[in-house]
Amino acid sequence: MNALRLTSLNSDDNRQTVITVDNVKIGEDFVVIAGPCSVESEEQTIKTAQKVKEAGANMLRGGAFKPRTSPYDFQGLGLKGLKILEKAKKETGLPVVTEVTDPRDVSWVCEYADVLQIGTRNMQNFSLLKEVGKVNKPALLKRGMYSTLKEWLNCAEYILAEGNPNVILCERGIRTFETYTRNTLDLSIVPSVKEVSHLPVIVDPSHGTGRLSVIEPMSLAAMAAGADGIMVEVHHNPCEALCDKDQAMPPGMFAVLMKKLWVLRSCMDEINQINGNKTLE
Amino acid sequence: MDLKEIRKKIDHVDSKILRLLNNRMELVLMAKRFKSEIEDSKREKELFDRIRRNSTGLINAQFIEKIYVEIIKESKELQRKDYQLIAFQGEHGAYGEVAAREWNSNLMPMPCSEFSDVFEWVKSGLYDYGIVPVENTLGGVVGQVNQLLINSDLHVVGAVELSIHHCLLALQGTDHREIRTVYSHPQALAQCRYFLSRNKLEPVSFYDTSGAAKMLSEKGPKESAAIASKLSARLYELEIIKEDIEDLDRNMTRFLVLSKEENREEGNKCSIIFSTEHKAGTLFSVLEVFARANINLTRIESMPNEPGNYSFFLDFIGSNKDEKVVKALEQVKEITSNFKLMGCYKERKVV
Numbered sequence: 001m002n003a004l005r006l007t008s009l010n011s012d013d014n015r016q017t018v019i020t021v022d023n024v025k026i027g028e029d030f031v032v033i034a035g036p037c038s039v040e041s042e043e044q045t046i047k048t049a050q051k052v053k054e055a056g057a058n059m060l061r062g063g064a065f066k067p068r069t070s071p072y073d074f075q076g077l078g079l080k081g082l083k084i085l086e087k088a089k090k091e092t093g094l095p096v097v098t099e100v101t102d103p104r105d106v107s108w109v110c111e112y113a114d115v116l117q118i119g120t121r122n123m124q125n126f127s128l129l130k131e132v133g134k135v136n137k138p139a140l141l142k143r144g145m146y147s148t149l150k151e152w153l154n155c156a157e158y159i160l161a162e163g164n165p166n167v168i169l170c171e172r173g174i175r176t177f178e179t180y181t182r183n184t185l186d187l188s189i190v191p192s193v194k195e196v197s198h199l200p201v202i203v204d205p206s207h208g209t210g211r212l213s214v215i216e217p218m219s220l221a222a223m224a225a226g227a228d229g230i231m232v233e234v235h236h237n238p239c240e241a242l243c244d245k246d247q248a249m250p251p252g253m254f255a256v257l258m259k260k261l262w263v264l265r266s267c268m269d270e271i272n273q274i275n276g277n278k279t280l281e
Numbered sequence: 282m283d284l285k286e287i288r289k290k291i292d293h294v295d296s297k298i299l300r301l302l303n304n305r306m307e308l309v310l311m312a313k314r315f316k317s318e319i320e321d322s323k324r325e326k327e328l329f330d331r332i333r334r335n336s337t338g339l340i341n342a343q344f345i346e347k348i349y350v351e352i353i354k355e356s357k358e359l360q361r362k363d364y365q366l367i368a369f370q371g372e373h374g375a376y377g378e379v380a381a382r383e384w385n386s387n388l389m390p391m392p393c394s395e396f397s398d399v400f401e402w403v404k405s406g407l408y409d410y411g412i413v414p415v416e417n418t419l420g421g422v423v424g425q426v427n428q429l430l431i432n433s434d435l436h437v438v439g440a441v442e443l444s445i446h447h448c449l450l451a452l453q454g455t456d457h458r459e460i461r462t463v464y465s466h467p468q469a470l471a472q473c474r475y476f477l478s479r480n481k482l483e484p485v486s487f488y489d490t491s492g493a494a495k496m497l498s499e500k501g502p503k504e505s506a507a508i509a510s511k512l513s514a515r516l517y518e519l520e521i522i523k524e525d526i527e528d529l530d531r532n533m534t535r536f537l538v539l540s541k542e543e544n545r546e547e548g549n550k551c552s553i554i555f556s557t558e559h560k561a562g563t564l565f566s567v568l569e570v571f572a573r574a575n576i577n578l579t580r581i582e583s584m585p586n587e588p589g590n591y592s593f594f595l596d597f598i599g600s601n602k603d604e605k606v607v608k609a610l611e612q613v614k615e616i617t618s619n620f621k622l623m624g625c626y627k628e629r630k631v632v
Contacts, residue, residue, distance in 0.1 A: 079457050079522065102458070104458040105458060107479050107480045107481065108457055108458070108480065108523075110479070111476075111479075111480070111523055111526075112523075
């Protein structure tokens with residue numbers, strides 16, 4: 001991975017990138033980003049934001065611009081959605097992660113959101129990557145559904161090369177021959193990223209599996225694999241969701257997941273002590 | 282052109298009609314100030330004759346007469362209500378109007394094009410109150426207003442410290458990505474400089490913030506937006522693209538409320554103006570009076586009358602009914618010239 005000048009891990013000091021958003025430190029704390037797939041209304045977004053905040057989430061997710069498989073599906077509320085997210089932040093204090101799909105929207109999304117997400121379908125949209133590289137908000141770069149680690153890191157390289165050092169990688173499942181789950185969540189990528197790059201990496205088990213029943217075990221597995229956080233789709237009333245309702249977690253289930261994560265967290269601390277891993281030098 | 286477009290144009294005309302009607306009612310309230318009686322049958326007859334003569338096209342005389350019967354009825358109704366009027370500089374939606382509404386929401390805010398009009402017409406009795414900005418945390422002193430204050434015998438009866446929050450406004454349905462040009466008062470443009478450059482928007486100076494909003498709504502220039510108050514968005518039916526776009530959040534303007542009558546209610550703040558003799562230590566001796574009386578000064582400002590000769594504005598916390606303040610002011614009066622207590626009033630802070 002010679003060409004990865006900016007994303008590679010420096011073997012001399014093994015320095016990891018830590019990205020600070022308000023009081024959240026991505027790459028240091030285990031970060032839980034939760035919220036609806038898309039912003040549907042003010043009520044739905046704020047209600048969900050309050051629920052995930054109560055359960056202990058650190059950041060709010062929600063899409064205002066939705067790149068959908070079908071042009072006839074709900075495309076998102078656009079600017080109105082961004083305003084709702086801003087309001088949800090005011091109400092809950094949770095920093096906002098939202099997707100940007102069009103280079104012309106990048107500066108505007110920065111006015112409302114704290115982290116700009118680049119979706120799996122746009123991972124190699126180089127003009128979008130360059131534009132996101134020019135702003136002062138962190139980027140959350142999802143792995144393309146057909147992409148290798150090298151291709152993925154090259155895309156992060158595009159953002160870093162434009163001057164934005166704050167990129168969070170996000171594994172969201174890749175296409176395999178398996179159809180039981182929507183995608184195959186590739187958790188082996190997490191320790192692999194850690195071996196070659198200093199960038200934080202989180203896991204999206206909602207898109208990664210597309211099945212509500214396997215999101216919890218895969219979230220715990222992501223933490224065990226050494227991920228810096230997870231991103232989970234939560235809807236205050238999943239039956240009404242306009243988008244991806246089969247993978248939207250109800251708030252009660254999310255609260256249980258959060259409890260289990262904190263138990264695993266102390267367990268992981270103990271395991272890391274035994275390893276004498278990178279934190280003990 | 283399709284039905285949707287035609288309806289949009291109709292909505293546009295309706296908004297204009299509403300604003301014009303409001304403007305007509307404001308003039309009616311002003312006219313009242315010059316009339317001893319509300320009824321004036323001669324004027325009414327003239328009015329009906331004129332509209333009958335001028336009814337053209339699809340507007341037939343009977344129809345317009347019916348409308349005007351209602352308008353006249355409502356006008357008289359408003360004149361009977363005896364509204365108190367407060368003048369501000371700028372178009373409707375100006376920050377002066379925002380401050381006026383905060384100070385007393387029962388007063389009717391009336392737009393004036395110049396600061397001097399506010400002073401003059403409060404003095405003449407056309408308006409009961411005037412509200413004028415004296416200083417801004419980013420822009421400094423509003424020189425013109427302070428100059429007018431020196432030469433005016435109006436009383437200060439109130440003050441409002443208003444946090445200025447600018448909004449980026451555009452016509453309903455504008456795609457934010459297509460905005461290129463932003464109209465506003467140079468000071469507002471300067472206060473949002475980083476926002477504009479971040480989003481690659483070109484600032485264009487306009488005489489007034491709310492005036493820019495009004496122009497946008499009436500003329501609808503392509504690829505354009507305006508920077509103005511949230512109130513302007515409502516008055517001119519514009520969409521708020523982004524709120525709070527000012528670069529610094531400590532953007533406050535202090536307004537004074539003026540009246541011909543002295544403030545009768547208990548105040549907690551006083552404003553005075555004075556000049557000093559051109560001699561060593563004269564200003565110091567004035568400040569010394571306040572220091573010795575333990576009176577807290579909140580503002581001191583100087584305006585040149587001629588080079589070397591200044592008027593000083595001094596605000597302090599205290600009531601002119603307080604013995605300590607009365608004594609201090611007597612002492613100051615003795616050692617200064619052109620001394621004037623502009624007023625004792627209550628100050629409101631609006632975040």
